[in-house]
Amino acid sequence: MERVPAVEGLFTEEGGAKLLGSKCATCGTVYFPKSASCHSPKCDESKIGDFGFGGKGTLWSYSIQDFPPPPPHKFDKPYEIYALGVVDFPAGVRVMGQMSIDNLEDLKVGSEVELVIEPLYHEDDKEFTSWKFKQL
Amino acid sequence: MQEVKVLGVGLHAFGKTGDAVVGNKPVTELCRKAVVDALKDAGVQWKDIQAVSAASSRFSGGKGWGLNGNDIVEEMGSTGIPVYNLSAGCAAGGNAFNIGYTLVASGQYDMVLVMGGEVMPKGFIQTSGVEEVTDPEFLRQRCVGMPGPSFWSLLARRRMHEYGTTEEQFAQVAVKARKCSVHNPYARFQKAITVEDVLASPYVSNPLRLFEICPVSNGAAATVICSAERAKQFSGNAVTVASSTVATMTFDDGLPRGLAAPPPADATLHSEAKLAVTKAFDQAGIGPEDLSLTELQDNTVYYELAFPEEWGICKPGEAESLVAAGETTPTGKMPINPSGGFVSFGEATTAMGVFQVCEMAWQLRGESGGRQVPNAKVALSQTLGLGGNATAVILKK
Numbered sequence: 001m002e003r004v005p006a007v008e009g010l011f012t013e014e015g016g017a018k019l020l021g022s023k024c025a026t027c028g029t030v031y032f033p034k035s036a037s038c039h040s041p042k043c044d045e046s047k048i049g050d051f052g053f054g055g056k057g058t059l060w061s062y063s064i065q066d067f068p069p070p071p072p073h074k075f076d077k078p079y080e081i082y083a084l085g086v087v088d089f090p091a092g093v094r095v096m097g098q099m100s101i102d103n104l105e106d107l108k109v110g111s112e113v114e115l116v117i118e119p120l121y122h123e124d125d126k127e128f129t130s131w132k133f134k135q136l
Numbered sequence: 137m138q139e140v141k142v143l144g145v146g147l148h149a150f151g152k153t154g155d156a157v158v159g160n161k162p163v164t165e166l167c168r169k170a171v172v173d174a175l176k177d178a179g180v181q182w183k184d185i186q187a188v189s190a191a192s193s194r195f196s197g198g199k200g201w202g203l204n205g206n207d208i209v210e211e212m213g214s215t216g217i218p219v220y221n222l223s224a225g226c227a228a229g230g231n232a233f234n235i236g237y238t239l240v241a242s243g244q245y246d247m248v249l250v251m252g253g254e255v256m257p258k259g260f261i262q263t264s265g266v267e268e269v270t271d272p273e274f275l276r277q278r279c280v281g282m283p284g285p286s287f288w289s290l291l292a293r294r295r296m297h298e299y300g301t302t303e304e305q306f307a308q309v310a311v312k313a314r315k316c317s318v319h320n321p322y323a324r325f326q327k328a329i330t331v332e333d334v335l336a337s338p339y340v341s342n343p344l345r346l347f348e349i350c351p352v353s354n355g356a357a358a359t360v361i362c363s364a365e366r367a368k369q370f371s372g373n374a375v376t377v378a379s380s381t382v383a384t385m386t387f388d389d390g391l392p393r394g395l396a397a398p399p400p401a402d403a404t405l406h407s408e409a410k411l412a413v414t415k416a417f418d419q420a421g422i423g424p425e426d427l428s429l430t431e432l433q434d435n436t437v438y439y440e441l442a443f444p445e446e447w448g449i450c451k452p453g454e455a456e457s458l459v460a461a462g463e464t465t466p467t468g469k470m471p472i473n474p475s476g477g478f479v480s481f482g483e484a485t486t487a488m489g490v491f492q493v494c495e496m497a498w499q500l501r502g503e504s505g506g507r508q509v510p511n512a513k514v515a516l517s518q519t520l521g522l523g524g525n526a527t528a529v530i531l532k533k
């Protein structure tokens with residue numbers, strides 16, 4: 001089955017899972033998704049470049065999606081309850097994503113997680129992927 | 137600047153499409169009822185209104201362009217007056233109040249109508265429906281799948297981690313809200329509930345349950361505001377606007393509103409709300425210790441715990457024990473949402489900032505019956521909307 005990103009240009013699997021963001025060379029602010037300019041009011045001069053990041057981070061908080069969410073989210077039927085997480089990466093950015101975890105009861109705020117690219121839903125004989133956080 | 141008074145207020149009771157309260161009434165019919173009541177309460181006629189400041193709805197009326205103020209002017213009778221339609225997500229009602237206030241305070245007009253009303257679509261509030269990859273809201277819903285309640289439960293879960301908040305403590309906030317709304321004929325939910333009832337209601341997004349989050353509702357709210365000079369011509373009940381403010385978020389408050397955010401600069405997550413409230417205190421020369429009551433935006437019970445702490449009305453981590461001791465009830469030391477709040481009303485998004493002004497006016501006039509805060513003198517309200525919008529109002533006797 002062909003494996004394609006749910007939305008192009010946000011992440012890559014080549015050479016390990018990475019989110020494709022930007023970083024300002026002046027102030028160090030990290031953006032995801034990519035930003036054309038730096039938005040920090042404290043920054044003297046916007047100097048934006050591509051910045052990929054991934055690896056490990058810390059789970060700031062999580063929630064459980066007990067009901068199927070409305071469109072434009074897409075999911076495989078029958079609906080399976082999933083978790084969402086907010087993760088602080090050492091690169092200096094807080095990111096939102098779905099959690100990759102077998103047992104939702106094991107989720108723990110403050111735990112170490114790793115960025116992964118995993119299937120989100122299947123459609124037209126294709127597997128659509130997104131970034132997720134795997135609790136270690 | 138001239139002093140501004142709230143001269144009259146009016147609400148259409150809140151309900152759900154198809155029920156006995158709102159049935160299938162269109163938004164303009166709901167608004168008309170609120171406006172007619174506000175005019176009557178103020179003792180003025182439609183032709184006395186010199187301008188309208190209205191909240192723009194994305195969901196109903198307004199000719200599909202958020203022109204809800206124009207709808208009501210046509211409905212009441214086109215007199216040629218200026219109309220301002222304000223858009224600020226769920227903060228739109230508060231924004232409309234601020235513009236109305238500013239028009240009167242600046243001396244441009246003596247008497248202005250502020251209104252908001254809504255007929256909401258069923259279920260979760262959805263994105264615009266445009267599948268645009270440059271729209272962070274679309275990306276967040278497609279790639280992550282996170283409706284509003286899930287966002288709120290992230291915050292609730294974090295609070296459990298930081299302060300050891302339990303599900304019972306969240307439930308106690310909902311029980312308190314309904315204890316108030318039992319005495320509010322405008323509320324959608326007017327039945328008392330127990331902690332057991334709340335904990336038996338299904339999770340919408342664990343740890344938050346059905347009775348702990350506000351559904352969408354239909355409803356409308358209106359207020360007639362005027363200059364202090366003009367208010368003298370009317371007998372009655374006018375209360376003073378001590379301050380009215382608008383703010384937006386700051387860059388690094390750490391609240392992940394899109395897919396990502398910079399790490400937080402300090403402990404305040406909702407910078408827009410704190411800025412609006414702090415400015416309202418400063419401009420009014422009033423401090424948290426002076427408040428008789430607060431009407432805050434409780435989309436979920438979490439906010440009733442977090443907001444008073446973020447604004448310095450109580451100490452961080454103290455809210456749960458205040459709720460347990462009954463201090464947030466109308467007769468407690470720190471009354472919060474004596475109206476019953478969003479959890480009891482449901483959210484008719486653009487009406488809410490005006491709805492809060494109605495409740496504050498009734499409280500300060502001593503007309504709130506079984507939910508009355510004894511001897512209420514000063515009241516604070518606050519809204520929070522998509523896009524990092526927030527507003528605050530302080531009314532005083």
Ligand SMILES: [Zn+2]
Pocket residue numbers: 024025026027028029038039040043044045046047
């Ligand atoms: Zn910069």
